[in-house]
Amino acid sequence: MKILVAIKRVVDFNVKVRVKADKTGIELANVKMSMNPFDEIAVEEAVRLKDAGKATEIVIVSIGPQAAQETIRTALAMGGDRGILVQTDAEVQPLAVAKALKAVVDKESPNLVVLGKQAIDDDSNQVGQMLAALLGWPQGTFASKVALEGDGIAVTREVDGGLETINLKLPAVVTTDLRLNEPRYASLPNIMKAKKKTIDTLAPDALGIDVAPRLTTLKVEEPAKRQGGVKVADVAALVDKLKNEAKVIG
Amino acid sequence: MTSLVLADHDNASLKASTLSAVTAAQQMGGDIHILVAGQGCGAVAQAAAKIPGVAKVLVADAAQYANALAEPLAALIVSLAGPYSHLVAPASSVGKNVMPRVAALLDVAQISDISAVVSADTFVRPIYAGNALATVQSKDAKKVVTVRGSTFDKAKTDGGSAAVENVNPAADPGLSTFVSQALSKSERPELTSARIVVSGGRGMGSGENFKIIEALADKLGAGVGASRAAVDAGFVPNDYQVGQTGKIVAPDLYIAVGISGAIQHLAGMKDSKVIVAINKDPEAPIFQVADYGLVGDLFQIVPELTKSL
Numbered sequence: 001m002k003i004l005v006a007i008k009r010v011v012d013f014n015v016k017v018r019v020k021a022d023k024t025g026i027e028l029a030n031v032k033m034s035m036n037p038f039d040e041i042a043v044e045e046a047v048r049l050k051d052a053g054k055a056t057e058i059v060i061v062s063i064g065p066q067a068a069q070e071t072i073r074t075a076l077a078m079g080g081d082r083g084i085l086v087q088t089d090a091e092v093q094p095l096a097v098a099k100a101l102k103a104v105v106d107k108e109s110p111n112l113v114v115l116g117k118q119a120i121d122d123d124s125n126q127v128g129q130m131l132a133a134l135l136g137w138p139q140g141t142f143a144s145k146v147a148l149e150g151d152g153i154a155v156t157r158e159v160d161g162g163l164e165t166i167n168l169k170l171p172a173v174v175t176t177d178l179r180l181n182e183p184r185y186a187s188l189p190n191i192m193k194a195k196k197k198t199i200d201t202l203a204p205d206a207l208g209i210d211v212a213p214r215l216t217t218l219k220v221e222e223p224a225k226r227q228g229g230v231k232v233a234d235v236a237a238l239v240d241k242l243k244n245e246a247k248v249i250g
Numbered sequence: 251m252t253s254l255v256l257a258d259h260d261n262a263s264l265k266a267s268t269l270s271a272v273t274a275a276q277q278m279g280g281d282i283h284i285l286v287a288g289q290g291c292g293a294v295a296q297a298a299a300k301i302p303g304v305a306k307v308l309v310a311d312a313a314q315y316a317n318a319l320a321e322p323l324a325a326l327i328v329s330l331a332g333p334y335s336h337l338v339a340p341a342s343s344v345g346k347n348v349m350p351r352v353a354a355l356l357d358v359a360q361i362s363d364i365s366a367v368v369s370a371d372t373f374v375r376p377i378y379a380g381n382a383l384a385t386v387q388s389k390d391a392k393k394v395v396t397v398r399g400s401t402f403d404k405a406k407t408d409g410g411s412a413a414v415e416n417v418n419p420a421a422d423p424g425l426s427t428f429v430s431q432a433l434s435k436s437e438r439p440e441l442t443s444a445r446i447v448v449s450g451g452r453g454m455g456s457g458e459n460f461k462i463i464e465a466l467a468d469k470l471g472a473g474v475g476a477s478r479a480a481v482d483a484g485f486v487p488n489d490y491q492v493g494q495t496g497k498i499v500a501p502d503l504y505i506a507v508g509i510s511g512a513i514q515h516l517a518g519m520k521d522s523k524v525i526v527a528i529n530k531d532p533e534a535p536i537f538q539v540a541d542y543g544l545v546g547d548l549f550q551i552v553p554e555l556t557k558s559l
């Protein structure tokens with residue numbers, strides 16, 4: 001079985017982002033970029049399925065600028081077999097990403113597509129569901145456990161009230177939540193090996209898709225800053241403040 | 251202009267997140283219809299009909315909607331979408347799962363987790379774990395929107411008398427089946443609608459130690475939450491997680507115990523009215539957002555606090 005994993009290059013999760021003075025977006029110059037953490041979990045899950053003899057090939061796909069090659073390279077070092085970059089410097093919104101991925105899926109015919117549940121930059125949480133819709137496939141989102149069983153896959157999902165397990169017919173789309181696995185660090189030999197793996201580059205045009213944005217960002221602003229408060233000396237002082245100053249307890 | 255709001259429910263009762271979504275839809279303008287899709291969900295439809303300002307409640311009562319599986323539910327919403335300008339859902343696990351699927355089937359963008367309505371086609375949404383707010387305008391004919399419950403007031407639950415109408419189920423794509431669920435049971439207020447929330451982090455050290463959090467919560471009539479670290483360590487179930495990828499809460503009072511205050515945690519609670527931090531590290535970033543900070547050992551402070559209330 002062939003697995004396709006979609007990944008995104010994003011601002012590293014440890015970076016405290018700053019809004020640009022002209023309110024057009026986020027300051028990206030000289031900011032550390034990394035693979036979206038949820039996508040690392042997606043790559044890890046695919047590699048584990050391959051290690052367990054359940055998958056034969058892992059194709060890593062990203063849509064983004066030339067620099068996303070590095071991110072693909074990281075996924076190849078974790079255990080991906082080859083990469084595809086749909087290269088564009090334009091803003092690609094979730095629906096357009098899903099269309100690009102659908103075009104790649106049509107060419108590659110994987111049985112399973114695994115993606116992170118959300119990218120930590122735009123926090124949209126859409127692409128997996130949209131891709132499943134465009135393909136007419138079932139979706140198992142927010143997965144904290146997956147198990148291949150015959151011609152289906154059992155997905156345990158993190159939902160508001162706890163956990164839910166569903167069965168999907170293959171082919172299917174799965175999106176990962178934080179507790180699915182703990183991604184490995186690539187070993188040095190594997191990083192060296194990954195340098196020799198192929199990454200094909202495609203233009204969105206070549207896939208015959210329209211990636212024009214549907215949403216216009218009018219402005220990006222900083223949220224109202226919270227005033228840091230005071231430190232209180234002890235429990236009695238805290239209770240007094242909560243009762244008499246903040247008036248949030250009786 | 252009419253909005254169709256997807257009700258969030260468990261077939262027995264309507265969830266409060268639906269009421270916030272109704273308020274958001276009101277701000278978008280036009281009439282409001284509510285869709286209740288489920289199985290044996292008549293009581294939910296009756297509750298939805300009582301929300302003031304709702305003109306009509308559509309009920310799709312069929313086995314394929316019993317567990318809100320994405321494929322049949324999206325097919326249903328798409329089959330009903332024709333006359334609607336806005337398709338709105340709470341940003342709950344159901345809304346987040348199904349609305350992007352609906353949007354893609356309609357070939358329109360989806361606007362996730364909005365925190366404000368500027369106009370019928372323009373919305374504010376948090377990005378980068380709430381460290382920035384983007385104002386976005388949709389050029390699509392239909393707006394498919396999910397709503398962050400913590401930033402919209404809840405619509406009233408009585409006074410309305412909407413017409414209740416049954417609608418036909420859509421063809422079931424038959425791609426997935428429900429197997430089981432393991433829901434946390436709790437007598438405490440639900441995290442996202444509790445007036446007070448007490449959350450524990452890695453500093454709690456174990457699930458057993460969470461008892462002191464629960465004792466404090468019960469004294470205050472509060473809901474109980476946790477950081478990702480506490481959930482990952484298995485102290486408490488996943489649905490306790492507050493943050494960028496967990497629940498978003500904005501109670502009157504949030505008490506963070508043994509939580510350092512990572513950006514991803516702050517994303518879920520920094521809109522709380524009053525924040526209290528209890529942490530032994532005076533440099534912990536949580537103190538930068540806390541109105542009242544208490545530096546010290548939580549194992550001493552929390553029981554003392556519980557006793558003094």
Ligand SMILES: Cc1cc2nc3c(=O)[nH]c(=O)nc-3n(C[C@H](O)[C@H](O)[C@H](O)COP(=O)(O)OP(=O)(O)OC[C@H]3O[C@@H](n4cnc5c(N)ncnc54)[C@H](O)[C@@H]3O)c2cc1C
Pocket residue numbers: 013037038120450451452453454476477478479480491492493494495496497507508509510511512513514515518528529530531534546547548549
């Ligand atoms: C993609 C991504 C998404 C994430 N999403 C979330 C999310 O939704 N929610 C979330 O919470 N995190 C999230 N995280 C994780 C986040 O980055 C932090 O790792 C996490 O919030 C830390 O949890 P913590 O504060 O409990 O643990 P720590 O950072 O380890 O802090 C523990 C604190 O407890 C204090 N402490 C220890 N013992 C005591 C004691 N006896 N008395 C008093 N204080 C004590 C310590 O001083 C310390 O400040 C996410 C991370 C990533 C990468």
